[in-house]
Amino acid sequence: MHISLKREIKESGPGKTGLIILLLMVGVAVLAPVIAPYDPYQQSTASLLPPSWHHWLGTNQVGQDIWSRLVYGARTSLLVGFGVGILSTLLGTVFGVSAALVGGLYEKVVMRIVDAFIVIPMIIIVILISAYISPGIATLILLLSLLGWQGGARVIRAQALSLKERGHVTAAKSFGANQFYIAWRHIVPDLGPILLVDFIYGVRRAVFMEAGLAFLGISDPTVVSWGMMMRDALSFSYLNVWQWWLVPTGVALSLTIIGLTFVGHAAEPVLEPRLRGVEIA
């Protein structure tokens, strides 16, 4: 009866791989000051150096150590990713659960807003807004969360609608519990797995968007970012720097997104047990 997220991920090969990659990335991001040999912002005259013992991945056009920037880039990427994941899941939970419990006009309004946002291509809006304000990390997290909670809210509302008909919820009502209590003690705990999946997708989307915006050069240029590094590397494509500048950055970004995708995919049966096929019995 219980669907365990942990078990779902552990039992799938890609799930395990994804989890290892993610843990590795998080480790790198957290330990960045230890791992990186140089300050990623520190400039030197030794620009565009090839890899050496001093600079494992050489230096960029203003003489910054590429390896150190790659390591700090993981920080930015995951910070934005997890920030958006948490905030958008939170928003999705608040609106999804409240729509399900309150019902009536409130539910209609919330769900129509959700529908509207799902229809509009989010990337266009993000690019437009970013082009004007060149968002820093905090603003970017806020922006991506505000534009990204709607899909989750929809799934959460559907699940909450089913959960609120459960016997123990009816029982809690018959003790005189208010809606907050019911949401907090009876609905949200049972949403757990769904929230996790929603969170993982939120993270993946945000990592991708952050890189994309930086690549387009419309996010805060002072923040170290994989997207920006790839953009810089590409402008020196006539040199052979792409080997140690473009490729490692692209691989790091791809690995992160692949890791998130694997974990998310492994956890998906939580949302839709039918995906598990016959082994369910």
Added chain:
Amino acid sequence: MLKLLEIKDLKVSYGGDVILNGIDLKLESGETLAIVGESGTGKTTLGLSIMRLVEGTVQGTIRFNGENLLSLTDNEMQSIRWSQIAMAFQNANNVLNPVYTVLNQIMEPMVEHRLKSKEEARDKAMELLRHFGLRENRFSAYPHQLSGGEQQRVLLAMALANDPRLLILDEPLSSLDAASRAEVVNLLKETDNHRTKLVATHDLDTAGKLADRMVVLYGGKIIESGLTRDMLSQSRHPYTRALIRAYPNMTTVKDLQGIKGRMTRPVSGCPFHPRCTQAIDICSKEIPELLPTSHGREVACHRGGIITLLSTRNLSKSFGLLKAVDSVNLHVEGGETLALVGQSGSGKTTLAKTIMGLHQPTGGAVYLEDVRVGNRGKDFFRKVQMIFQNPGESLSHRLSVLEAVMEPLEIHGMGTSEERENKAIRVLGEVELPQTEDFLRKYPHHLSGGEMQRVVIARALVLDPALLIADEPTAFLDASVQAKILKLLLNLQEQRGLSILYITHDIAAARKVSDRISVMLDGRIIEEGPSNEIVAVPKQDYTKSLLNAIRI
């Protein structure tokens, strides 16, 4: 009409113990009055006071034929006792003189009062003994040679020897077997119907057969009086109802229930309040007066007798065109079980949920203690609680036994967490579940169906509700567990005075636990009445078909 006996404000005490505390009684000539109550309520003392055989301090007036017995001299009283007022005692062994034969014992009062000559007295005594069915070869026996039943017959004959105007019978039939009892009751009723009788008894059956009127005595006070027939079929005082429930007879279908606690005295306020299931503040402070209600009935209760706890008036609930509940009127009295019987889909659960406020009614209203229930606040849920069909569903799989039972207390923010825990553990004990640390930490899927339902019951009881709505509480349980759960509900009713609205499709289970049955069909109540009547003489075809279905 002449009052043969008129007792006013009679108070009797032994030492410091007040046995009778202000009794007012009137007895018309030719009338039979039953004094009913548990052992120790003062029935015998009342009889002895009239006979002036009581050893304590007696205050008030007892007028017999206009004369105050309490102001007579001993000699004057002597002439009235046994000749005008006679008493048949409860305990034959103490009354009969062991060295006299039966015949001599009965002759004694006649000869002593010089009403008859010795020969006449002998004839009269023999006639009386024959009348009460004592075999002639026992006439010259000594009391210890007689069986208890025979002794009692002798006592009755003795009491009637001088043809008294007032006969006091103290537990007159308690040591007779059922067949002899019926025989003696008939004798007393048919051949002695004109005589004024005061029957002190705990035996409701005797009271019902012998007496026209009945008073119920508790803690030295009269708490209810009225016509015997009315009182036995519909008691208004919680004590009277409890007595009737405890008494086995052939028409009761509900299981027997005792009365919680023991009689204690002295008690301030209403004597019954420590055991009463609907006591409020005033009950422990002031003594309620005996006030007339209706049809010559008098009740001494601050709450005017048994209260109507919950009622619905024209309550309706429709889902679109479907009238799930259609103008339902029902009421649940304090401390009673009302069974709502009907097949699945008849609207029983919808009705229960509408009462609980889980559905909004489309018409009519719910009244709690005669106050219309609007928005249900926490005070409503403290009085009314519900247990659901499927115990597994209604317990959250995330909460342990202890957490589940504490949940209502948390919602109501009652007490500190330690107090909540203690309360929850105590209630678990009440529903006969283990209170071990190990059990408290268990989760619903570790429990059996019966255990889960007990946890659900404990959870509903933790707020000390007055009414429990039990919606098919045993639907998911096997017969033996069902029996245990139903017994548990009855015990809780006895202990807590819980009113229960028991919802079931099983009329056989309903008759074992309910005082009254309401039969529901297609959203309407089609028949309602005392359980024994519904089961014995159903009026509606549908009820008959329900009954026939289980008889096969």
